[in-house]
Amino acid sequence: MARKCELTGKVANNGYAVSHSHKRTKKLQKVNLQQKKVWSSKDNKWVKMLISTKAIKTLTKTL
Template identity: 80%
Template structure:
C-alpha cells in the first residue's frame, strides 16, 4: 500500500532537520493518513479508503 491519499493525492514532503549547530540532515515529513469508510452513491456501497486528515475534514464539511 502506497503512502498517498486516495482523494487528494498528497504524498510525503522532503525537508531538512536542522540541529542547534545548524547541521542539516534529510528528513521525510509523512502525510497523516487514516482509513475511512466512504459511501459511494453510484455503486450504492461503502468503500474503505486511505485518506489524509485534511480530506476527512473537507468530506465532513461537504456532507
C-alpha cells in the same frame, strides 16, 4: 503500496531536520493517512479508503 491519499493524491514531502547548531539532515514528512469508510453514491455502498486527515475534514465540511 505507496503511502498516498486515494482522494487527493498527497504524498510524503522532503525536508530538513535542523539542529541547534544549524546542521541540516534530510528527513521525510509523511502524510497523516487514516483508514475511513466513505459512502459511494455511485455504487450505493460503503467503501474503505486510505485518505489524509485534511481530506476527511473537507469531506465532513461539505456534508
